[in-house]
Amino acid sequence: MQEETVIHYGEHPTVMDAKELTLNMGPQHPSTHGVLRVKLKIDGERVTDLECVIGYLHRGVEKLCENETYIMVPPHLDRTDYIAAVSNGLGYVEAVEKLLSLEIPRRADYARVMLTEFNRIASHLLWLATHALDLGAMTVFLYAFREREEILKLFEMHCGARLTTHMFRIGGLHADLPAGLLKKAREFCGSFEKKIDDYEGLLTENRIWIQRTKGVGVISGAAAIDIGLTGPPLRGSGVGWDIRRALPYSVYPEFKFEIPTGSSGDTYDRYKVRMQEMRQSNRIILQAIDGLPEGPTMAKVAKVIKPPVGEVYHSIEAPKGELGYYVVSDGTTKPYRVRIRPPSFVNLQALRQLAIGHLLADVVALIGTLDIVLGEIDR
Amino acid sequence: MENILSGWVGALVVIPLIKIAIIVVGITLIVLAMNWIERKAIAHMQIRLGPMRVGWHGLLQPVADAIKFLLKEDVIPERADRWVFILAPAVALIPAFIVYSVIPFGPGKTFIVTDINIGILFLIAVSSVGILGIVLGGWASNSKYPLLGALRSSAQMISYEVAMGFAIIPVLMAVQSLSLVRIVEAQKELGWWFVFLAPVGTLSFFLYFFCGVAETNRLPFDLPEAETELVAGFHTEYSGFRFSLWVLAEYANMITVSSLATLMFWGGWLRPFPNVSALSFLDVIPGLVWFLLKMSAFLFLYIWFRATFPRFRFDQLMRLGWKVFLPLGIVNTMAAGVILLYWPGK
Numbered sequence: 001m002q003e004e005t006v007i008h009y010g011e012h013p014t015v016m017d018a019k020e021l022t023l024n025m026g027p028q029h030p031s032t033h034g035v036l037r038v039k040l041k042i043d044g045e046r047v048t049d050l051e052c053v054i055g056y057l058h059r060g061v062e063k064l065c066e067n068e069t070y071i072m073v074p075p076h077l078d079r080t081d082y083i084a085a086v087s088n089g090l091g092y093v094e095a096v097e098k099l100l101s102l103e104i105p106r107r108a109d110y111a112r113v114m115l116t117e118f119n120r121i122a123s124h125l126l127w128l129a130t131h132a133l134d135l136g137a138m139t140v141f142l143y144a145f146r147e148r149e150e151i152l153k154l155f156e157m158h159c160g161a162r163l164t165t166h167m168f169r170i171g172g173l174h175a176d177l178p179a180g181l182l183k184k185a186r187e188f189c190g191s192f193e194k195k196i197d198d199y200e201g202l203l204t205e206n207r208i209w210i211q212r213t214k215g216v217g218v219i220s221g222a223a224a225i226d227i228g229l230t231g232p233p234l235r236g237s238g239v240g241w242d243i244r245r246a247l248p249y250s251v252y253p254e255f256k257f258e259i260p261t262g263s264s265g266d267t268y269d270r271y272k273v274r275m276q277e278m279r280q281s282n283r284i285i286l287q288a289i290d291g292l293p294e295g296p297t298m299a300k301v302a303k304v305i306k307p308p309v310g311e312v313y314h315s316i317e318a319p320k321g322e323l324g325y326y327v328v329s330d331g332t333t334k335p336y337r338v339r340i341r342p343p344s345f346v347n348l349q350a351l352r353q354l355a356i357g358h359l360l361a362d363v364v365a366l367i368g369t370l371d372i373v374l375g376e377i378d379r
Numbered sequence: 380m381e382n383i384l385s386g387w388v389g390a391l392v393v394i395p396l397i398k399i400a401i402i403v404v405g406i407t408l409i410v411l412a413m414n415w416i417e418r419k420a421i422a423h424m425q426i427r428l429g430p431m432r433v434g435w436h437g438l439l440q441p442v443a444d445a446i447k448f449l450l451k452e453d454v455i456p457e458r459a460d461r462w463v464f465i466l467a468p469a470v471a472l473i474p475a476f477i478v479y480s481v482i483p484f485g486p487g488k489t490f491i492v493t494d495i496n497i498g499i500l501f502l503i504a505v506s507s508v509g510i511l512g513i514v515l516g517g518w519a520s521n522s523k524y525p526l527l528g529a530l531r532s533s534a535q536m537i538s539y540e541v542a543m544g545f546a547i548i549p550v551l552m553a554v555q556s557l558s559l560v561r562i563v564e565a566q567k568e569l570g571w572w573f574v575f576l577a578p579v580g581t582l583s584f585f586l587y588f589f590c591g592v593a594e595t596n597r598l599p600f601d602l603p604e605a606e607t608e609l610v611a612g613f614h615t616e617y618s619g620f621r622f623s624l625w626v627l628a629e630y631a632n633m634i635t636v637s638s639l640a641t642l643m644f645w646g647g648w649l650r651p652f653p654n655v656s657a658l659s660f661l662d663v664i665p666g667l668v669w670f671l672l673k674m675s676a677f678l679f680l681y682i683w684f685r686a687t688f689p690r691f692r693f694d695q696l697m698r699l700g701w702k703v704f705l706p707l708g709i710v711n712t713m714a715a716g717v718i719l720l721y722w723p724g725k
Binding site: 021023024029030044045132135136137138139141142143146202203206208209211212359360361362 | 426599687693695
């Protein structure tokens with residue numbers, strides 16, 4: 001696979017007899033979402049084999065984390081899955097709190113749930129936008145970005161940043177929610193259901209959309225578990241595994257929501273699952289706003305954080321799947337090891353299995369349906 | 380001066396040359412205008428503003444773009460088949476303009492370069508040559524994405540050409556002529572535009588227009604240049620002036636398809652209900668304006684499609700062409716034959 005031979009077109013004797021064409025897609029391609037490179041072998045338009053080449057965005061985040069104190073780590077993690085920076089922060093902060101056996105105030109927990117669910121919506125909106133654009137539906141892209149913008153404005157109100165938010169601190173929030181944020185959040189949630197109807201109006205019943213997604217990239221529940229898929233790609237295959245339910249963290253047990261699942265495990269089902277998830281997130285946010293307790297937003301935490309010697313693995317349901325942090329403490333102010341289990345990295349493994357036998361155009365749809373972020377894959 | 384215009388030199392050389400010049404300039408202007416309208420219309424459908432900086436509401440944006448295209452470096456890939464690469468855009472562009480020689484833009488001999496008795500056959504034959512340009516361009520680039528784009532477009536355009544032919548035949552059977560002028564005149568004598576002759580005329584129109592959209596590589600049939608799959612398809616390697624020729628050819632073809640749809644199914648330069656004298660006040664508006672209005676409506680439809688639909692996949696597109704449009708076209712043609720045979724009077 002790795003051998004590189006230079007072929008001069010003029011001297012190539014068998015251009016007309018060649019069965020397979022090797023096509024290099026990415027890292028600069030309009031729809032490989034970042035710097036993913038896919039080496040495709042195609043027979044006409046049909047994909048016979050493919051290989052993902054990653055590493056173009058490797059920055060050594062895990063190693064960097066070993067050289068920072070515990071409170072200096074989260075900004076690096078914001079830059080792994082930069083679409084869902086809030087979720088990344090939540091996973092790490094909760095892992096360290098577990099290591100410290102720290103109880104955090106309920107108001108902080110509720111605010112965290114609200115903000116991470118907002119982030120889930122923002123992430124799914126970006127997925128919807130790019131996925132639809134990849135299949136040629138340009139207008140959905142801009143509609144979805146309109147709503148995402150509102151969510152980013154809410155983040156900006158709270159912490160001043162839109163993308164790399166560094167939203168949570170070990171022990172709670174850096175500040176209470178600002179005045180007016182709840183009102184704006186409620187306004188957003190009130191109108192958002194209708195906006196989802198708009199997107200669905202353009203796609204769900206659209207015959208071209210159905211033709212492009214139904215039966216494309218089918219993976220059975222068992223195969224999905226074998227390959228380690230998590231998040232919407234797994235639930236699209238009918239496996240109702242959501243860490244918010246299966247291994248509850250934060251205050252999720254106190255909320256009412258459903259885990260949408262698909263049945264056939266194709267691209268259309270994964271699309272439906274994510275659309276439903278946005279509605280469920282909206283529900284959770286409204287419950288969090290209604291039930292937000294009064295009180296402090298920061299637990300009593302020492303200025304210098306020195307967790308006892310030990311290790312912890314904590315996983316949360318990030319928008320893209322199971323996001324796990326394995327943090328090892330050697331009793332100093334710096335973590336001995338921070339290992340990230342990124343959902344995108346594992347989910348990308350399925351691409352080869354999904355794409356073989358499909359057409360070139362489907363590869364684009366499949367990269368979209370897996371919802372990968374290269375910042376998280378390469379770290 | 381009068382002598383020149385009235386003699387055979389005038390009739391055969393000078394006047395046609397003037398008309399050709401007007402058409403070439405006019406079509407180019409329509410392309411520029413459409414470029415602006417397309418950007419603005421799609422922008423507003425997508426809740427954004429579109430071009431705003433160059434001129435009033437970006438009105439001069441197409442001009443700025445044209446200047447940019449002309450000034451940009453013309454890159455020819457090192458391993459490209461040089462001459463074919465250079466000639467391909469011309470092969471696509473020239474037929475796209477030649478077809479206008481048989482299109483009547485209004486009533487009488489003034490608005491048409493030449494009314495030949497095989498007008499529509501000539502038009503279809505010439506516009507088919509344009510496909511060759513795309514194939515050549517994709518092949519000469521010697522690059523994989525253009526090659527795939529060219530493969531797709533040759534398969535797509537040839538398939539839809541067949542279905543399109545069957546969509547046109549009922550009209551020709553009804554009119555008993557291949558001349559576009561005659562087709563419009565027949566609609567005047569009938570008092571109805573052909574599109575209202577349900578079901579055959581209506582079906583023919585829809586078949587024709589969808590095949591036309593597919594022929595011109597526009598969404599939802601824009602596979603040859605599917606941006607998210609093939610980068611830019613057959614014109615990936617083209618830049619600067621040569622790229623602008625591709626764009627010009629594509630838009631010129633869109634105008635041709637819209638013009639033909641207008642002429643064959645929507646009464647060309649005729650006003651609505653051409654034989655109802657109560658509506659004769661509408662005759663104040665010249666035929667040319669009616670024609671341009673109808674044509675613009677179809678061009679707007681193109682834009683609307685682009686903002687609304689996702690893209691077909693290659694196999695689905697082929698299935699649609701061969702298994703849906705073509706059988707429908709054949710059945711429609713046969714129905715037209717039966718109706719014309721047994722129709723009393725006509």
